Amino acid sequence: MADERGDSVLNGYDPNGFYCEMLRSAANQPIRDRLADLTIDALQRRSADAEAELYNLGITFTVYSDKDAIDRILPFDVIPRVLSSSEWDHIERGVIQRVAAINHLLDDIYHDEKILKDGIVPAELIKGNANYRPIMQGVKVPHKSYVNICGTDIVRGADGTFMVLEDNARTPSGVSYVIENRHMMARAFPDLMNGIGIRPVDNYGLMLQAAMQEIAPAGVDDPQVVLLSPGTYNSAYFEHVFLAREMGVPLVEGRDLLVENDQVYMRTISGLSRVDVIYRRLNDDFLDPEAFLADSMLGVPGLMRAYRAGKVSLANAVGTGVSDDKAVYAYMPRIIQYYLGEEAILPNVETNICREPDALQYTLDNMHNLVVKPVGEAGGYGITIGPKATKDELAEARAKLIADPSNYISQPVISLSVSPTLVDGGIEGRHVDLRPFAITGEKTWVLPGGLTRVALRRGSLVVNSSQGGGSKDTWVLE
């Protein structure tokens, strides 16, 4: 590469005053040195090869138009996002603490309701929540681990502080990209990685499988684990395939399963075969037409009967959605304090709960400076970013907020950290977040790193794949 012409990668790169993930860490020096040996041309060429490979490998999500199913890759940026071992240590402890608090919360609200009786969290916020499942009252969950797989969205502000933006405690996705991105980097940039000392991500499937074994119903030897997917038409089907393969378990659809005498079975060529643990990538609503949406074709009639009878374990447990609600989120520091007697290691982003009159007034008075989010939406939809919104957009958001205040929270605009990113033949800073994945059976284990999502549009703060986001390989240095 030495004889190639063109600028080297970080020459002339300017993060425009944002906190830069690449430049601000002393631990990143060896990586900066190696990037300096690469030209932008070479980077671009290898990047194109890498994307073609992702497409051919079918590491894609599927977008449906009227006529056709289109496979898209999640755009992949080849410049890694690097975390030092001390940064990671901090994040890891923060995530473990948070998952512990969430599991305490869920066990409590489906049993003794102490936190509600003590007035720490308003009872109506929990019980009036669409994702609160009364059917879970009194149900025993192995090891009281409700959230076996958790994705915690973390951002970094202008001063470099890591903050939790959102908990994903239902069926968080994206972990397949973490591992496939690493494989891709190892193929396309062996020279960049060689000898750096990056913590591996390959054992996610083993750890997940081990956790699934741990949560199996009591008394079951050698439990049969399956992954339940909505099917090939689901946009995350690749991830389901990936996880089933990594765990070495069958990938089933609802139609492959049936319940007889409260026992779950799958249909095989040698007849019915017992199923003990289901890692389900279906939302609660679709799991069992007898218990939830009656017209769900994706679920298994009678599954909740088997679950409540303790004959099958589900990961995540049913009813975890209440804990990652954006309004409940605002109480997380207090929830952590209540159950664990600790300060939150990873702070929340300051949040105004618009169901509270003062917070509503504050939000209305400062809308042009705030991000206003509906509490029930995922995927970055319905968000109004005050400083970027037009007058009309602000007026519209204000009207919606006044009409239904308890459906909204507001937060200050975080000046998200940036990471150098290959765009339009040059290197520019783009905003990133981080989603570490935590697996909890008896104990919690966090995959080193996680999914770094990057907002590829200039100036954009929205990293969701449905809104022009891509991903980066995330390196945790040893």
Add this chain to the structure above:
Amino acid sequence: MSSLLSRYAECIFWLARFVERAEDLARILDVNETFSRDARGSQNWLSIVQLHADEKRFFEKHPIATADAVIRFYVTDIENPTSIIWAIRAARENARTLRPLISTEMWVQLNVFYNRLKAIDKAELAPGAMTRLLSWIKESCQTHTGITEGTFFRDQGWYFYQLGRYIERADQTTRLLDIKYHLLLPKTADVGSPIDASQWSALLRSAAGYHAFRRLHSNGITPARVAGFLLLNHRFPRSVYLCLREVDTNLSELRSRYSLRGGTDACSSVDELHAILSTKTIDEILHAGLHEFIDLIQCQLSDITNHLAVAFFGALPTVPDAEALSPSQ
């Protein structure tokens, strides 16, 4: 290890069938392209339409069966369920479902193959370029077969793959023979009349059997010998007999190795057909009527598929025409 999901068994069976079907169709088109530019050329292109009983759908789209129209209909028309691209799309959809089970290499090759088929342009379908395109399709199917042979784990799924492949191949061989035989010999009275040897060698070539046939019958081509070779030969990999023997072996091994109770009906059907193919001579078959005999084989193959579906795929016993259905439709 847990037993194979019924749905996967069905998908892998059909994955194998669709790729085999695409390969066989590429063979038929290729041999027409190469050997049928004579006076009877147009008749030969129409025969492909007849072979698939596609007259109605074909003529809704094209006024006459020109080489160009037939080739487009069978290679790149994604709306035509008897086209190559349709079969490979169905194979890919099944492979997509099967990704947890099949090797990554199997999936990648089918994914790339299908995406390449979608990108075929006009120039590649031009008369001079056709053979190259069809050879590429044939080789891509063979690449799939080779990758499967070299990478697919030999558990229960492998047996269903083999069953699908050989049932489809047997079926395609009978179809090829049926239409050509009647096209070339319209009336029984014609038996013994001078025949067009090049047409018969074209038939053999489309099944990749020309050279083997020559070695076996160095003294000349007769319709009876060709039919006998394609139906009854014990060594030719595309003969109905050999395909049936493979079905028999694979089904027996699957059932005994995995102690499967289901599948006795399928076994009986295989045995019956096997017995017929082992005892009849080609002269007896021609005497009783080749078309009737081929009909019998096709019905029996369809029965075997239905029995497999009931025993292993979770189908209900009274599916009238499961042969025509695929899981990805």
